[in-house]
Every structure is written in C-alpha cells, then in structure tokens.
Amino acid sequence: MEPMITDSHCHLDFPQFEGGLPDLLSRAADLGVHRMVTICTKLRTAPAVRALAEAHAPVFWAAGTHPMSAAEEPLASVEDLVTLAQHPKMVGIGETGLDYHYTADSKPVQQESLRIHIEACRQTGLPLIIHSRDADTDMARILTEEHRAGAYTCVMHCFSSGPALAEAALDLGFYLSMSGIAAFPRSQEVRDIFARAPLDRILVETDSPYLAPPPHRGKRNEPAFVSHTARKGAEVFGLDYAAFAAATEANFERLFTKAVA
Structure with missing residues (x-):
C-alpha cells in the first residue's frame, strides 16, 4: 500500500475538474492521497x-x-469568515495574502483584506493560508506585526519566495508548503530553502489544477500528483518516501487540527 498523504491545497471547484471528481478521487486514493483541502478564492x-x-x-x-481578486470582490468582513468557519469541514482561512506581480495597483486593499483574514484566524483558531508573490518585504512585515498583536497559525502556501520571507515565517512558527514548483528542474533555489527548514514545518500540496510536477508538467494538475512532489521532498530531506509522507501527515494534522477532529 502507498503511504498516506494529504494534498493541503487544491481547487476542486475550478472548471478544469467539472464532471470528473469521482475518478479524480479514485486516482488520488490509489496513490495514498486520502485527504485534500479545496480552497475557495472568492467568498x-x-x-x-x-x-x-x-x-x-x-x-x-x-x-x-x-x-x-481583493479589488474586484466585496471586502470580506471578520464576521463573514467567522460565520463560514462554523461549518464542520471548513478547516482554514484563505487563501489570502499579497500579490504584486500583476495586481500591485491594489496593494492597499490587499493589505486590508489580509489583516481582516488574520483577525478571523485569531477568533476561530483556524490556520491562515497565505499566497505571496513579489511581495516579500510587505508580507514579512505584516505577518510579524499582526503576530505581535495576537498569535495565530499559518501556512505559506505554494512557497516559492525568497529566503528572507521563509526565515521570517519560520521564526513566527509558521509552515512552508511544497508545491510542484519545488520539483521543477530549475527550482534548486526553492529546494535549498526547504532543505534549510525544519522537517516538522513542511506541508505538501498540488495547487491543482495548476503547477503539475514532473512527469506531468504542462498538463492539468490533480491531487494524486502530490505524491510526485512529496517524493522530491523526500529527496530534499534525505528520507525515504514513507518517512517524509509520515512527517508531512503529522505536520498537517498539527496545523489543521479541525480536519482531524
């Protein structure tokens, strides 16, 4: 049997998966992917x-x-997020964060939205799920400021930022999630960042339908393929696959406690 593993971040509601979910779940189960978190990106x-x-x-x-989407969608309120979090299978707040790559013009509303999501995490006890691109300095500053104002837990989803943001997140007790990017041949700098992180702060994900790892790169990603990323993660940490899978399972359950309960 394949080791049990969790895809901590996917988007099963996206149109790429329409009509194919039963088969997708079956393929995932065949590779030991027994659990997944699908992420709502617009309330x-x-x-x-x-x-x-x-x-x-x-x-x-x-x-x-x-x-x-922060500038296009109605600004979420803390109350909105807290209400959604009452559902027994809602296990995290986000994804939220900062993206200055294409949407730098909406920096103020992105930052306001991020702080609202953090307060919802404090009130619910659920972990924050962060998307960060081309915003390392502001991201590290806001996460640190807010943590000083009141502790919360967090995962840096699909981590591919620089070492300074990784260090800041780890110093706050946060987790780094390894996506298919970490398995791309030209991603040695990303792998080096993960290699320096504590094993007990690592998660794995697909971010499917995007970022399929080799040997599926360029195709639609799906939760089953998290096993390929995890095998690369095992190489990075010098472990066999079963040991790395077990470590990421323990990490997921420590952070996403509601998924266990």
Missing part, C-alpha cells in the same frame, strides 16, 4: 466549495478572498 463561491466537501468524505475546505 461568493463558498456555497459550491462547501458542497464539494459535504459530498465527498476525503475533501475539506477553506475560504477567503485571493489577493488578486
């Missing part, structure tokens, strides 16, 4: 994402406003 889609979790035992969900 207006929360009912559809919640329905996926309700219909499929392996699926949990999280909800937030993606930073690239």
Whole structure:
C-alpha cells in the first residue's frame, strides 16, 4: 500500500475538474492521497466549495478572498469568515495574502483584506493560508506585526519566495508548503530553502489544477500528483518516501487540527 498523504491545497471547484471528481478521487486514493483541502478564492463561491466537501468524505475546505481578486470582490468582513468557519469541514482561512506581480495597483486593499483574514484566524483558531508573490518585504512585515498583536497559525502556501520571507515565517512558527514548483528542474533555489527548514514545518500540496510536477508538467494538475512532489521532498530531506509522507501527515494534522477532529 502507498503511504498516506494529504494534498493541503487544491481547487476542486475550478472548471478544469467539472464532471470528473469521482475518478479524480479514485486516482488520488490509489496513490495514498486520502485527504485534500479545496480552497475557495472568492467568498461568493463558498456555497459550491462547501458542497464539494459535504459530498465527498476525503475533501475539506477553506475560504477567503485571493489577493488578486481583493479589488474586484466585496471586502470580506471578520464576521463573514467567522460565520463560514462554523461549518464542520471548513478547516482554514484563505487563501489570502499579497500579490504584486500583476495586481500591485491594489496593494492597499490587499493589505486590508489580509489583516481582516488574520483577525478571523485569531477568533476561530483556524490556520491562515497565505499566497505571496513579489511581495516579500510587505508580507514579512505584516505577518510579524499582526503576530505581535495576537498569535495565530499559518501556512505559506505554494512557497516559492525568497529566503528572507521563509526565515521570517519560520521564526513566527509558521509552515512552508511544497508545491510542484519545488520539483521543477530549475527550482534548486526553492529546494535549498526547504532543505534549510525544519522537517516538522513542511506541508505538501498540488495547487491543482495548476503547477503539475514532473512527469506531468504542462498538463492539468490533480491531487494524486502530490505524491510526485512529496517524493522530491523526500529527496530534499534525505528520507525515504514513507518517512517524509509520515512527517508531512503529522505536520498537517498539527496545523489543521479541525480536519482531524
């Protein structure tokens, strides 16, 4: 049997998966992927994402406003997020964060939205799920400021930023999530950052339908493929696959406690 493993971040409501979810879940189970968190990126889609979790035992969900949508969508309130978090299978807040690559013009509203999501994490006890691109300095500053104002837990999803942000996140007790990017041949700098991190702060994810790892690069990603990323992670940490999978399972359950309960 394949070692048990969790895809900590995917987007099963996206149109790339329409009509194919039973087969997708079966392929995942065949490779030991027994659990996944599907992420709502716009609160207006929360009912559809919640329905996926309700219909499929392996699926949990999280909800937030993606930073690239922060200027287009109604600003979430703490109350909105706290209310959604009452659902028994909602296990995280986000994804939220900062993305200055394409949407730098909306920096102020992105930062406001991020702080709202952090306060919802404090009130619910659920972990924050962070998206960060081309915003390392502001991201490290805001996460640190907010943590000083009141502790919360967090995962840096699909981590591919620089070493300074990794260090800042780890210093706050946060987790780094390894996506297919870490398995790309030209991603040695990203692998080096993970190699310097404590093993007990590492998660794995697909971010599917995006960022498929080799040997599926360029194709639609899906939760089953997290096993390929995890095998690369095992190499990075000098472990066999079963040991690395067990470590990431323990890490996921320590952070996403509601998924266990």
